[in-house]
Amino acid sequence: MTRRIGRQFWLAVALVTPSFLTAFPAAAQLGEPGKAPAQGPSLPREVREGTAQTDPQGDAPIVPDAEFNAALPPLSGDINAPLESMESMRASQPAAQPSPPVASPAPPIAATPLPAAQSAQPLATGDAIGPIAPEDPVLAQPLTPLASFDSVPLQTAADKAEGRNSEIHYDMDVRGLADLNLDGEFRSLSSLREGKGKADNATQVAARAREDEALAVRLMKSLGYYDATAVSTLERPTAANGQPGPMRVVLTATPGRLYRLSSITIQAQPTLPPDLLRRNLPLKVGEPIEAARIQGAEANISLVLPQRGYPFVKVGDRDILLEDQGPEAVGAYTLPVDTGPRSTFGKLTTTGAPVFDLAHLNVFPRFDEGQLYDSRLTDDLRNALVATGLFNGIAVEPQRTGRINPDGTEAIDLQVRQTAGPARTLAGTAGYSTGQGVRAQASFTHRNLFQPEGALIAAVVAGTQEQGVSGTFRRSNAGRRDRTFQFIASASHQNYDAFDALIGTVAVRWSYDSTPIWQKKFTYAYGGELTGTNESVYDFGRGARRRATYGIAALPGLAVFDQSDSLLNPTRGYRLKLNLSPETSVRGAVHPYVRTMIEGTFYYPAMDNLVIAGRARAGAIFGVERDDLAPSRRYYGGGGGSVRGYGFQRLGPVDPEGNPIGGRSLNEFALEARYRFGNFGIVPFIDAGNSYASALPSGKDLRFGAGIGGRFYTNFGPLRVDVATPLNRRPGDGRIALYISIGQAF
Structure with missing residues (x-):
């Protein structure tokens, strides 16, 4: 107005x-x-x-x-x-009044008339306005394009001193952050440091310094110093020769007072137990108002409450009221939390392209209907479905139903959203070791040919000393989660120094196994096996080799107790393994016996990048003479998975021709120092062991091998290359042995 x-x-x-x-x-x-x-x-x-x-x-x-x-x-x-x-x-x-008389008025003073163009004489009524002057031609010209303007920023006096096109150098000095342990974090984010001490001009240096001022203030506030300030100055020292030296940027940070929590208030609905929220918000009155600690405490609420029956908890925006006028710098903390209803597990529902129907989906949960909701069990269900390998995408989400239980909790259904993935897989492995030669294996798998999860696996093995084919029917999660049933048929030819055998096998097997996605503490396997084999065997009575046919029936069993932290590349923990197989060998007569093997491994992290790993293994065969055993069922030592430095199956008793004939017992020991740097590793090792003709192994006549290995770590396990030499070499043993495979030695 x-x-x-x-x-x-x-x-x-x-x-x-x-x-x-x-x-x-x-x-x-x-x-x-x-x-x-x-x-x-x-x-x-x-x-x-x-x-x-x-x-x-x-x-x-x-x-x-x-x-x-x-x-x-x-x-x-x-x-x-x-x-x-x-x-x-x-x-x-x-009306105009006459002017008062003026005594002796001075005569009018003549003045030079103004030019006509400058005359301010108003036009009389009715006077005509003269012709308008022609427009200035300059005004009619088009505007200059913006692209033709010089966009180079103005230079300061310091810039001109350096020269228009020269690069300037600067040093940085940060003060006040080291005492707060912020110096390292500041330098990792600093714009000045990112510039590596070089800039086009002083204006650019000043801009970076202003960014670092704001960074220093943010970092100090994150620790609770809300009155923090930071000031940067640009200095230009003069060298001894009178020339200006490198520019120096001095950033001085002043934290001010440290603010602490004066009160903690949680605004939420009642929970059961009543202190559930406060107990899981790890903040205390008097603690600094540190951003990372407060955010971590709030994240703990979002993590723990879904594990305690509140799947729909929502943590609101915190409010911290700072008081800076009192004798102490404090802040009142308030956190709103919407807990949602306390819930129990309901039923499974499914949407999307169904890979499994509801009947098979209900094999996977490890919870019962009506059990208090726990998000860890929901994650477990999702991981189990991922482990099947049949999905491109899988999601398991709690859904409200409005069904109220007698105890006041709400029954929550889990919706399984399925996205089918490819069910066919081609796979291949290859390796080489001295004594065993080259061995390559390829397989084709259709993981859901016989729904649900009925897989057909066809495999072929080709190598210098082994060839074979096999077919396997496998039913995963067979009536129970993680239980697998297999029917296997195979035929192979194995030609080694110890024996030359043609082997045909039919077997069934039930197992509870670990996978890289889901490693279990306890696993087991049991089944039955019928094997027919025709093998070359040394006949000591005749003093020559001859071929013999054996029929073998076995009931193999396996139990593994695994406390390691990884299936393919463990760094801590231990494993215990027991094999037990009652068998009967038929070659003219029935010869029942029992094959046993016990093995223990340990993994100790000596440093962040160094793991000491060890293994001890012992085997024994009871109830049968060695010569009544098929050579392929005897124990042999030596090779990449046994005592490195010696040829495959070369350790143990030998015939007069110097070929191994195997034994009824075995012992092996190994020690490795696994040093890793990035995706690579170096592993010095020493192995020891032997096989014996007796039913129990002996500590005598141990053979030692030592060497060094290289590791290349991938996302599916380490690629292993080991070079070893025998330390107490026998006549006929090679000096160097090479082993290439995937996975650690043990």
């Missing part, structure tokens, strides 16, 4: 001016062109010499204020009213 009234006032003054000049001659004289009083050399000589008569009014106002104000036309209070016409304004003006 005030701004609009001011505009009308000046407009009214402009309109009144012509009549005002007419009413007051003195004012009219000032307004007449060419009649302005002369000054300087233009003054009359009488005035310059001081002989002119003085004005009796002196410095008194020509028009008194009262007369001036009375001459102004009245203003309307309506700012939107139209302007009055000039005639009405003249009619409303009071």
Whole structure:
């Protein structure tokens, strides 16, 4: 309103001016062109010499204020009213009063007339306006394109000293952050440090310094120093030769007072137990208001409550009211939490492209309907479905139902959203070891040919000393989660120094196994096996080799107790393994016996990148003479999975020709130092062991091998390359043995 009234006032003054000049001659004289009083050399000589008569009014106002104000036309209070016409304004003006007489008026002073272009003489009514001058041609030209302007930033005086195109160097000095343990984090995020001490000009250095000021303040506030300030200065020291040295940026951080929690308030619905929220918000009164600690405490609420029956908890935005006027710097902390209903497990539902129906889906849960909700069991269900390998995507989400149980909890259904993935897989492995030669295996698997989870696996083995084919039917999660049933049929030819055998096998097996996704503490396997084999065997009675046929029936069993932290590349923990297989060998007569093997491994992290690993293994065969055993069922030592440095199956008793004939017992020991750097590793190792003709192993005549290995770590396990040499070499043993495979030795 005030701004609009001011505009009308000046407009009214402009309109009144012509009549005002007419009413007051003195004012009219000032307004007449060419009649302005002369000054300087233009003054009359009488005035310059001081002989002119003085004005009796002196410095008194020509028009008194009262007369001036009375001459102004009245203003309307309506700012939107139209302007009055000039005639009405003249009619409303009071009659001009004659000017008071002036004693001895001085003669008018002639002045040089102004040019016509500068004349301020108003046009009389009815006068015609002269022709408009032609438009300046410069104004008609198009504007200069923006792209033609120079966009290079202005340079400072320091920039010019360095030269327009030269690069400047600078050093950085940070003060005040080391005491708060923020120096390392600041340097990792610093714009000045990112520039590596180089910039195009000083303006760029100053901009980086301002960014680092804000960074330092943020870091200090994150620790609870909310009054923190940071100031940077640019210094230009002079070298001994008088030339300017490198620019120096000094950033000084002042943390100020440390703010602490004065109170902790949680705004939420009642929970069961009542202190569930407060107990799981690990904050205490008096602690610094540290951002990372507060965010971690709030994340703990979001993590723990779904494990305690509250799947729909929502943590709101915290409010911290700082008090900086008191003797202590404190803050009142308030956290709103929407807990949602306390819930129990309901039923499974499914959407999407169904890979499994509800009947098979209900094999996987490890919870019962009506059990208090626990998000860890929901994650366990999702992981089990992922482990099947049949999904491109799988999601398990709790859904509210509105069904209220008698205890007041709400039954929550789990919706399983399925996205089918490829069910067919081609796989291959290859390896090489001295004594065993090259061995490659390829397989084709259809994991869901016989739904649900009925897989058909066809495999072929090709190598310098082993060839074979096999077919397997496998039912995963067979009536119970993690239980697998297999039916196996295979035929192979194995040609080693110990024996040359043609083997056919039919077997069934039930197992509870670990997988890389789901490693279990206890696993087992049991089954039945029928094997027919035709093998070459050394006949000590005849003093020569001959071929013999064996029929073997076995009931193999396996139990593993695993406390390691990884299935393929363990770094801590231990494992215990027991094999037990009652068998009967038929070659002219029935010879029942029992094959046993016990093995223990340990893994100790000596340093962050060094793991000490060890293994001990012992085997024994009871109830049968060695010569009544098929050579392929005997125990042999040596090779990449046994005592490295010796050939495959080369340790143990030998025939007169120097070929191994195997034994009824075995012992092995190994020790490795696994040093890792990035994706690579170096592993020095020493192995020991032997096989024996007796039923129990002996500590005598141990053979030792030592060497060094290289590891290349991948996402599916380490690639292993080991080179070893026998330490107590026998005649016929090689000096160097090489082993290449996937996975650690044990």
